Amino acid sequence: xxxxxxxxxxxxxxxxxxxxxxxxxxxxxxxxxxxxxxxxxxxxxxxxxxxxxxxxxxxxxxxxxxxxxxxxxxxxxxxxxxxxxxxxxxxxxxxxxxxxxxxxxxxxxxxxxxxxxxxxxxxxxxxxxxxxxxxxxxxxxxxxxxxxxxxxxxxxxxxxxxxxxxxxxxxxxxxxxxxxxxxxxxxxxxxxxxxxxxxxxxxxxxxxxxxxxxxxxxxxxxxxxxxxxxxxxxxxxxxxxxxxxx
Amino acid sequence: xxxxxxxxxxxxxxxxxxxxxxxxxxxxxxxxxxxxxxxxxxxxxxxxxxxxxxxxxxxxxxxxxxxxxxxxxxxxxxxxxxxxxxxxxxxxxxxxxxxxxxxxxxxxxxxxxxxxxxxxxxxxxxxxxxxxxxxxxxxxxxxxxxxxxxxxxxxxxxxxxxxxxxxxxxxxxxxxxxxxxxxxxxxxxxxxxxxxxxxxxxxxxxxxxxxxxxxxxxxxxxxxxxxxxxxxxxxxxxxxxxxxxxxxxxxxxxxxxxxxxxxxxxxxxxxxxxxxxxxxxxxxxxxxxxxxxxxxxxxxxxxxxxxxxxxxxxxxxxxxxxxxxxxxxxxxxxxxxxxxxxxxxxxxxxxxxxxxxxxxxxxxxxxxxxxxxxxxxxxxxxxxxxxxxxxxxxxxxxxxxxxxxxxxxxxxxxxxxxxxxxxxxxxxxxxxxxxxxxxxxxxxxxxxxxxxxxxxxxxxxxxxxxxxxxxxxxxxxxxxxxxxxxxxxxxxxxxxxxxxxxxxxxxxxxxxxxxxxxxxxxxxxxxxxxxxxxxxxxxxxxxxxxxxxxxxxxxxxxxxxxxxxxxxxxxxxxxxxxxxxxxxxxxxxxxxxxxxxxxxxxxxxxxxxxxxxxxxxxxxxxxxxxxxxxxxxxxxxxxxxxxxxxxxxxxxxxxxxxxxxxxxxxxxxxxxxxxxxxxxxxxxxxxxxx
Numbered sequence: 001x002x003x004x005x006x007x008x009x010x011x012x013x014x015x016x017x018x019x020x021x022x023x024x025x026x027x028x029x030x031x032x033x034x035x036x037x038x039x040x041x042x043x044x045x046x047x048x049x050x051x052x053x054x055x056x057x058x059x060x061x062x063x064x065x066x067x068x069x070x071x072x073x074x075x076x077x078x079x080x081x082x083x084x085x086x087x088x089x090x091x092x093x094x095x096x097x098x099x100x101x102x103x104x105x106x107x108x109x110x111x112x113x114x115x116x117x118x119x120x121x122x123x124x125x126x127x128x129x130x131x132x133x134x135x136x137x138x139x140x141x142x143x144x145x146x147x148x149x150x151x152x153x154x155x156x157x158x159x160x161x162x163x164x165x166x167x168x169x170x171x172x173x174x175x176x177x178x179x180x181x182x183x184x185x186x187x188x189x190x191x192x193x194x195x196x197x198x199x200x201x202x203x204x205x206x207x208x209x210x211x212x213x214x215x216x217x218x219x220x221x222x223x224x225x226x227x228x229x230x231x232x233x234x235x236x237x238x239x240x241x242x243x244x245x246x
Numbered sequence: 247x248x249x250x251x252x253x254x255x256x257x258x259x260x261x262x263x264x265x266x267x268x269x270x271x272x273x274x275x276x277x278x279x280x281x282x283x284x285x286x287x288x289x290x291x292x293x294x295x296x297x298x299x300x301x302x303x304x305x306x307x308x309x310x311x312x313x314x315x316x317x318x319x320x321x322x323x324x325x326x327x328x329x330x331x332x333x334x335x336x337x338x339x340x341x342x343x344x345x346x347x348x349x350x351x352x353x354x355x356x357x358x359x360x361x362x363x364x365x366x367x368x369x370x371x372x373x374x375x376x377x378x379x380x381x382x383x384x385x386x387x388x389x390x391x392x393x394x395x396x397x398x399x400x401x402x403x404x405x406x407x408x409x410x411x412x413x414x415x416x417x418x419x420x421x422x423x424x425x426x427x428x429x430x431x432x433x434x435x436x437x438x439x440x441x442x443x444x445x446x447x448x449x450x451x452x453x454x455x456x457x458x459x460x461x462x463x464x465x466x467x468x469x470x471x472x473x474x475x476x477x478x479x480x481x482x483x484x485x486x487x488x489x490x491x492x493x494x495x496x497x498x499x500x501x502x503x504x505x506x507x508x509x510x511x512x513x514x515x516x517x518x519x520x521x522x523x524x525x526x527x528x529x530x531x532x533x534x535x536x537x538x539x540x541x542x543x544x545x546x547x548x549x550x551x552x553x554x555x556x557x558x559x560x561x562x563x564x565x566x567x568x569x570x571x572x573x574x575x576x577x578x579x580x581x582x583x584x585x586x587x588x589x590x591x592x593x594x595x596x597x598x599x600x601x602x603x604x605x606x607x608x609x610x611x612x613x614x615x616x617x618x619x620x621x622x623x624x625x626x627x628x629x630x631x632x633x634x635x636x637x638x639x640x641x642x643x644x645x646x647x648x649x650x651x652x653x654x655x656x657x658x659x660x661x662x663x664x665x666x667x668x669x670x671x672x673x674x675x676x677x678x679x680x681x682x683x684x685x686x687x688x689x690x691x692x693x694x695x696x697x698x699x700x701x702x703x704x705x706x707x708x709x710x711x712x713x714x715x716x717x718x719x720x721x722x723x724x725x726x727x728x729x730x731x732x733x734x735x736x737x738x739x740x741x742x743x744x745x746x747x748x749x750x751x752x753x754x755x756x757x758x759x760x761x762x763x764x765x766x767x768x769x770x771x772x773x774x775x776x777x778x779x780x781x782x783x784x785x786x787x788x789x790x791x792x793x794x795x796x797x798x799x800x801x802x803x804x805x806x807x808x809x810x811x812x813x814x815x816x817x818x819x820x821x822x823x824x825x826x827x828x829x830x831x832x833x834x835x836x837x838x839x840x841x842x843x844x845x846x847x848x849x850x851x852x853x854x855x856x857x858x859x860x861x862x863x864x865x866x867x868x869x870x871x872x873x874x875x876x877x878x879x880x881x882x883x884x885x886x887x888x889x890x891x892x893x894x895x896x897x898x899x900x901x902x903x904x905x906x907x908x909x910x911x912x913x914x915x916x917x918x919x920x921x922x923x924x925x926x927x928x929x930x931x932x933x934x935x936x
Contacts, residue, residue, distance in 0.1 A: 104334035
């Protein structure tokens, strides 16, 4: 601690004043190899600042005169360990408080309770969807495609060798067993979030107009920049003609 | 800001930056090496407290703006959604709303300190004027912020204050239309007020930078009022002033947190929990407490234009203070007469604040005129006169001499002043209270509530029974539109399970749609749905209830209040009594008399109620013994029904009350620990300087 005498003060013209309180607070007794910096070399920036204040101030005011004559009186501690403990404890408690304060300030950005409640599961009646037709429903603000696939579409989806796909996944893994004709996928392109158009593209599945990703009749990526297949949302068959999404 | 610094960073990267932008040197010379007089007392920590408050208000304000909707139809609801649904939304709103009061509280102390110690005198005139500009900006910001929740006081406050400008000769009406963006206060007004309320704090921050710059050029004033001459007179800003300021801020936080966690509505007006209604003016338009003195001046002058001029003049006159008071001695400590008149002036200001909350009639008007005269006389007659006739006591040679002269017993006047100020502030608030008390009705008896006090919790059984009473009785006329079925299963609520809440919801029919055919349809309620209102709109409700509009009950326990009078409101601050609303609702439900007292003229279609303001209520006696069957063995009496339904409605008005009080306890334990530690740290640091 003995090395910390001139805490943050100005001793005389161009000397000292280089350490902050933190330097002193967190330096242990043993390592008292405090480095005093040599007197400053080029003093251009600060000096010009001073000059500017002088000019605009016209009259030299009090601070200008006394600023360079201050001596800091922080003397070395009589009880270094006790004092250090007090400072460290205060700093630690303050830091804990600051960290705890950040929590609500960040947490408020998460979805609020009404948004969460509005994201509850929805039920969709499948009876009005004819074979070869698909509908779009919204769940949690995302469009969900529900396709009633034709025999031909199912066969196309299963004819391709899984290992040749960019994101290998079998058609069976993407539908519910016993409900082969129903494909339920999140209608958001896995590239950058555009909405692919159903029944378009060379694989009779989906085509994303934004950057040309092409998905097949199982919603798997076949061509284009998208890295993965269209996501399958969590859903279950409540009955043969009704599903619950979410 | 205080001139050149010898600061040089050791790190080569920082060195590289410092040579190109000497920002670290600037910070170092402004907030580390900057010499501050060593005799500053704790009144000087309010500058740091104000900087801190500005930061808090900007931070919480920016966050609240992420969730708030500035639209006349949605603003009120969006504020309620912030409080109910956003994570910690209730906390953020309480911090911001109480923060406005705390900000003004601190700025008034800061201003009176400047007044007492002559901090406006040469060479600090520009510093002082910048402060007056900040104060004006604060008033504008505070006023526009108060409009945003779009309650009754918001709306009518906006109407009254914007109408001040109609006093301007010839252009008045055009100016007011320009401010409104319409023919009356409405959605465009709300929109622009939101925009400006967001902008002005940053303007304030800019002027604060100038204020601090000017301060660091002139150097700080001090209690002795003599300039620092030698190195013995000053200590470096860090660690001395920094630690002292941090301790001051920490003490202030304790005071502030009391409002945030325990008395969030103590400084507000119950009327503002009623959505804005352009057709009905509240019985008493009372501005927030911090505007009351100027409001009193406005009302004291019988001429419209003169009143407005006097009100603004009362603030503008502060900017001329450096020239009105030409006394050579700065600090009132050495001015025996000025000192006494200063305290009289403080009393005049508090008196004006009290009058600002009173109805403008009778003796209040006369006293208001006398105090208005005294306010201006202090600046225009007294101060110029004093500076000519007063013989000041000798000032100390230097700050160091001043410090040596008093070795102890300095805290005593500070403490007594704080107590005096708190009593005075209480009087001011009490003024606002008694205005509400004067509405001519019997005061409801104070009840014992399980949810009152710092450890209060809701009685689950009472809430469940209360829900039943609401559903079977109240719901036939009153809505509960801010409460969702899902809330019934939330922690701190009536304690139902999610499945129970779902089952409860499915008993309701909720209108939804349109479906694929474009038609609206009814479906069973879901947890996310809100309690359906019994009437589709206000007109239908009025038509079915003999012209009266049964209010929505979501906020009724917060939207109703009554004055507690002096000195109860002061005691209430310490006992945390804030159950005026529940007391009133419970009393009202039991306050029906079959026969009005002799001489009372009961209008056709009304009923006599002891506690209803004016006593003639349109609602027939809603509860009778045995009307609702309880399955838990509680007595089926009106008294029990009233207590249960009021408990339920208190929860409906503030579903996170338990969370608020719980977090409050934790925060207080923390803040007390921090304050004690900072006190000792500050003491240790200053031990070197004494």
